[in-house]
Amino acid sequence: MDEKQFLKGYDPSAFPPFAVTVDVVLLTVREGVLTVLLVERETHPYRGRLALPGGFVQVDEDLEAAAVRRLEQETGVRRDVAHVEQLGAFGNPSRDPRMRVVSVPYLVFAPDLPAPTPGIGAAWVAWVPVRAVEPDRLAFDHAAVLAAGVERARAKLEYSPVATAFCGEEFTIGELRRVYEAVWGVALDPRNFHRKTTGAEGFLVPVGRDSLPGPEGGRPAALYRRGEAALLHPAMLRPTPH
Amino acid sequence: MDEKQFLKGYDPSAFPPFAVTVDVVLLTVREGVLTVLLVERETHPYRGRLALPGGFVQVDEDLEAAAVRRLEQETGVRRDVAHVEQLGAFGNPSRDPRMRVVSVPYLVFAPDLPAPTPGIGAAWVAWVPVRAVEPDRLAFDHAAVLAAGVERARAKLEYSPVATAFCGEEFTIGELRRVYEAVWGVALDPRNFHRKTTGAEGFLVPVGRDSLPGPEGGRPAALYRRGEAALLHPAMLRPTPH
C-alpha cells in the first residue's frame, strides 16, 4: 500500500483518545507580592473550586496560540506586553475525572494589571498572592503546576532578563529590584543590586530621563528599558539559603 | 444537574480528538562523542526515515511510564541506570500528517551501552553522533526535539550532577571530564576540572580505590561515585564562547 492510500484509509479511532488542554500560570507583582491569577470554576468537574485559567485546545490550533487565546479571553492581557513560555506537560491518567486529559501549562509574566473580569467558564477571577494559595483547594493538579511555574520563575530570573516583563516599558532599578525580591521572597541590598544590574552586559538600556519621585519621597531614579541580551552575564544569583 | 449525573452523561467526543505520543532523546557518550539513539521507521508516515524512538501513550499509562516502556522495549536500557526527565510538549498542528498529535519527549542520559537491537516499529536502530545528524533527514519535528534535548543537556551539566548518569556506577575524574567535553564540545583543563569537581560539595564521593591504568598508560586514577547533592555548588560554568 502506498503512502497516499495509507493516509486515506487511516482510522484515528485506532489510537487511544486524549483531550489536550492548556493552562495559564499568569504571575505578576502587586504591591511587592508575587501574585497569580486564579478563576473559580463554574462547570464540572471541580465546580466552585479555584483553578488556573485554561481550556481545551482546538483541533487546528497551536498549543501556545491556545494559551495566548485563553490569556486574552480571560484576562485581557495581550501577549506583546507579557513573557510567555511553555512549562511542560502534565498527564497523570487520573488528573481529570472526565477522561484522559494531557495539559500543557504556559507560564506568563506580566506587569501589574487592572483586576480582570470573569470570562468564559469562570464565575470569578482574582489575583491571589502565591503564598496565600492553599494547594489543597486548587482543582485538578493545579497545585503542582503552580509550584512548577513559581520554581521556574525563580530560576529564570537568575540567568535571563525576563524580570523586566513584570515591569512596564520603562522602569527604575528600584522597581526591578522589588520584582526580584517578590519572586525570590528575600530582601536584596539595593546598592549591590544596582551595581550588578547596570553592570550586566545588554540587560538594561538607560532612557536618559528620571522617574518622578515616589509618594514616599526620595531621590528620583533613572529610567531604563530592557536591553537586547537574551542571557545575563554575569548571572544574578539567588542568595544561598544557608 | 449534579456532578454524578453530569459525569455519567459526559460525552468525550465533544472534545477535539488528539493522540498523545512520547519520544525518547537517549543520549550517551561513545568514544568521546555525544551520541543519540535513532531508529529507522518501518511504518507510515515517514517510513524509512530516521526518527527518535517513541510511540503512542496508552489510555491508562502515565507519560513518563510510557517513555520508560519505549526505552526498555527499543533499547533494553532500564530506567535505574539512566537519568530521565521531561523535555516539554511539541504540538504543532501539522507535525503529523495522520491526525492531531501532541508529543511529549523525554530526555534520557545513559552510560555507553551495547548496540541495541531493533524493536517494535523500527526496522533499524543505531547510535549516531549528534554532530553527524542531518536535521532534514529526521521524521516529524524530531530535529527540533533533538536540538532542544541537546541544549537542555548542555545547560543541565552546568548546575546539576547529571553528568554522572553518562558514567558507570564508579568512574574517574577523567571519565567525567570527557563527558563534559563531549556534551559541550570543548576541551577542558584537566587540572582545573579536577579541582572544581572534587571541590563541589556533595558532587562526588571517593570510593577509596584506584582505577586500573588505561591502555594509553598513565597513572591510575581514584574512583568516585555520585554524591547526594541535587545541585552543584559552585556550578560548573561552560567556557564563554567569546
Added chain:
DNA sequence: CGAATAGTGTCTCTCAGACAATATTGC
C-alpha cells in the same frame, strides 16, 4: 533639618582560568 530613596566607592573573600610542578603508570 530628618526621612527616604538613589547611586558610587571600597574592602574582602570566593572562585575561575592559566599554567608550573610533582606523582605514577607502561614501554
Added chain:
DNA sequence: GCAATATTGTCTGAGAGACACTATTCG
C-alpha cells in the same frame, strides 16, 4: 628515560556580599 595521565599548588583577575558615604527629593 619517555610518554601519558593524575593530582596538587600558585598566581591573577572577575565578581560576590558587606557596608561607608554622597546625592536628591519631600515635608
